[in-house]
Amino acid sequence: MDLKIWGCAVLFPVQILYCILKASVRWLLPCKRKDLGAEVVLITGGGRGIGRHLAKEFAKQGAKKVILWGRTEKCLKETCEEISMTGTECHYFVCDVGNREEVYQQAKVVREKVGDVTILINNAAVVHGKSLMNSDDDALLKTQHINTLGQFWTTKAFLPRMLELCNGHVVCINSILSLSSIPGAIDYCTSKASSFAFMESLTLGLLDCPGVGCTTVLPFHTDTEMFQGMRVRFPQLFPPLNPEIVAQRTVDAVRTNTAFVVLPWTMHILVILKSFLPQSALEEIYKFSGSYTCMNTFKGRT
Amino acid sequence: MNIVAEFFVVSLKVVWAFILAGAKWLIRPREKSVAGQVCVITGAGSGLGRLFAKEFARRGATLVLWDINRQGNEETAEMVRQIYRDMSVSKEGKYISLKPHDGVQDVPLIQPQVFTYYCDVSKRESVYSTAEKVRREVGNIDILINNAGVVSGHHLLECPDELIERTMMVNCHAHFWTSKAFLPKMLELNHGHIVTVASSLGLFTTAGVEDYCASKFGAIGFHESLSHELKAADKDGIKMTLVCPFLVDTGMFKGCKIRKEMAPFFPPLKPEYCVKEAMRAILTDQPMVCTPRAMYMVTFMKTVLPFDAIVCMYRFIGADKCMYPFLAHRKESMNNNEAKSGM
Numbered sequence: 272m273d274l275k276i277w278g279c280a281v282l283f284p285v286q287i288l289y290c291i292l293k294a295s296v297r298w299l300l301p302c303k304r305k306d307l308g309a310e311v312v313l314i315t316g317g318g319r320g321i322g323r324h325l326a327k328e329f330a331k332q333g334a335k336k337v338i339l340w341g342r343t344e345k346c347l348k349e350t351c352e353e354i355s356m357t358g359t360e361c362h363y364f365v366c367d368v369g370n371r372e373e374v375y376q377q378a379k380v381v382r383e384k385v386g387d388v389t390i391l392i393n394n395a396a397v398v399h400g401k402s403l404m405n406s407d408d409d410a411l412l413k414t415q416h417i418n419t420l421g422q423f424w425t426t427k428a429f430l431p432r433m434l435e436l437c438n439g440h441v442v443c444i445n446s447i448l449s450l451s452s453i454p455g456a457i458d459y460c461t462s463k464a465s466s467f468a469f470m471e472s473l474t475l476g477l478l479d480c481p482g483v484g485c486t487t488v489l490p491f492h493t494d495t496e497m498f499q500g501m502r503v504r505f506p507q508l509f510p511p512l513n514p515e516i517v518a519q520r521t522v523d524a525v526r527t528n529t530a531f532v533v534l535p536w537t538m539h540i541l542v543i544l545k546s547f548l549p550q551s552a553l554e555e556i557y558k559f560s561g562s563y564t565c566m567n568t569f570k571g572r573t
Numbered sequence: 574m575n576i577v578a579e580f581f582v583v584s585l586k587v588v589w590a591f592i593l594a595g596a597k598w599l600i601r602p603r604e605k606s607v608a609g610q611v612c613v614i615t616g617a618g619s620g621l622g623r624l625f626a627k628e629f630a631r632r633g634a635t636l637v638l639w640d641i642n643r644q645g646n647e648e649t650a651e652m653v654r655q656i657y658r659d660m661s662v663s664k665e666g667k668y669i670s671l672k673p674h675d676g677v678q679d680v681p682l683i684q685p686q687v688f689t690y691y692c693d694v695s696k697r698e699s700v701y702s703t704a705e706k707v708r709r710e711v712g713n714i715d716i717l718i719n720n721a722g723v724v725s726g727h728h729l730l731e732c733p734d735e736l737i738e739r740t741m742m743v744n745c746h747a748h749f750w751t752s753k754a755f756l757p758k759m760l761e762l763n764h765g766h767i768v769t770v771a772s773s774l775g776l777f778t779t780a781g782v783e784d785y786c787a788s789k790f791g792a793i794g795f796h797e798s799l800s801h802e803l804k805a806a807d808k809d810g811i812k813m814t815l816v817c818p819f820l821v822d823t824g825m826f827k828g829c830k831i832r833k834e835m836a837p838f839f840p841p842l843k844p845e846y847c848v849k850e851a852m853r854a855i856l857t858d859q860p861m862v863c864t865p866r867a868m869y870m871v872t873f874m875k876t877v878l879p880f881d882a883i884v885c886m887y888r889f890i891g892a893d894k895c896m897y898p899f900l901a902h903r904k905e906s907m908n909n910n911e912a913k914s915g916m
Contacts, residue, residue, distance in 0.1 A: 276834040283885070287885055287886065290878070290881040291878070291879060291882055294879035371734055402806075403753060403756065403798075408697060411746075415745075415746060419787060419791065420737070420741065423734075423737055423787075424734070426729070427729065427734075449790075452794050452798035452801060453801060454801040454804070454805045455802065455805075456798070457799060457802065460795070460797070461745065461791045461795040461798065462794075463794065464790040464793060465745060465788065465791035465794070466787065468778050468783075468789070468791070469783050472779065472780060472781070472782060472787070473729070473783055475778060475887065476780035478884065478893070530880045531880050539876075546875075546876040547873050548587070548590070549591060549593070550861065551593070552590035554801070555583050555586040555587055555590065556583065556587065559579065562801075
């Protein structure tokens, strides 16, 4: 027993080094990618924004079926038609992920009509974009229900079957704001931080389950309708991301089974800085980089 | 201002912040006095909340205790009253007990009092109405301690949905309502202190307790966003402190254990120690406190290492599955009908 622990202790730094090395090699060399030919992809919030681009990207990469969930039938229909034109089977269902009963009910419908979902993409999110005192209570709760609790329900609905089949992937389109909060979007920061924790915990829990993986994507400000009007101070240095790029990187991460993707990579610096800077230093940097004022011009989805 | 000059100034300020932080580390700043201030503590009926109440009572603060458990809350109140009595005996002359017919208005120091309220923080209306009652009966509050927390103790797929919702509502959403209830007055006076009692599981996660981690991360996200919000609005008078204790020995996570060989390095915290450290941070307006200090290191490592390496680290410490015995224990006691409802 003693020997074992000493063995582990000696092996530990080697393992860590190996992991770091592996991660850096993966950066440079291409690695094996999963074939999506047999996968049934479900995307929540698939009608517009990143979700729409994700649906198109999955269809392009050869997914067997694409299922869209969303609240606005018009957008869903448009996206669905667009994808059907490319020859991929596509279905859409109107479902508000914030509503638990509806999620379970629609999940049943999907299982009966389309089949087992093997890739679940939790992408649906809303943002209220106000400071705490200006926020409406119901709006705060709505953001929580859609961004965080919605993920619990969808995962609970589809994960058991994935575990049975030993084939599945749970993806979460999160935000870099989950790791570094900004003022003026308190509902969004709270809910996204929760959903990050949920995914991290789930990823750790599913490590021992063969065939079932998790991916969390943390993009910076993406150029979609949702965060319309948000303005960063140095757009040349931190340009808003193109939703297509986010979609491409997400699909790629699913195929290579990468657990966490931070987009763009420069955001790693922010996260690392945040973990050791004293609060007052962080505040100065935030002030300088315009994080304190970026939500002032926020308009959002109108 | 020229961008280069501004950058230079910011860099200097960052360096200065480091120097200040280092200086604070060497020379502890003076603790502020909370005597006579009104302090609201949620979840005061047991665990850390009760200890916080006792600590604040020793410093002469008026206490407003909230809990869903009436009996526990009354017990805490009784302990607080005992502390007040002891104090007025030991510091005779400083605290003169006010008798109703005395009519002494010129006593320099107010006798601190304790108020108890029944409140389910997960319910918005309950929080707002209780807060209104506090305002009417006690007055303005100075310190708000968001401490109430629950844990469901089930694996995600076995957990009843209501319990997931409850965990989120008590541990995370409740902070919205309590803050919203008391913040307007604090903003008006530009004076106050909001304390969030989160957990180390709000900085890193472990398998099997998705809902708890999610709620604690959420609480921290909320705390950080709010503190930046206050900073952006130039409300320097309102302080924020985030308390992240590692596993505390209050029975909340009974059964949880990390690898046997590593356990001596990360012993469960004594609640008294944890509260003592937290009090020191609160009274010196420190923005964040992790106990034990090793947790800062873990948090930092987590951001620099790739995920595979983090998993290696977790496995080495045995932290990735540390909650499984707790969950099993919980399940067993549920089967034996031992588990108290509402926990």
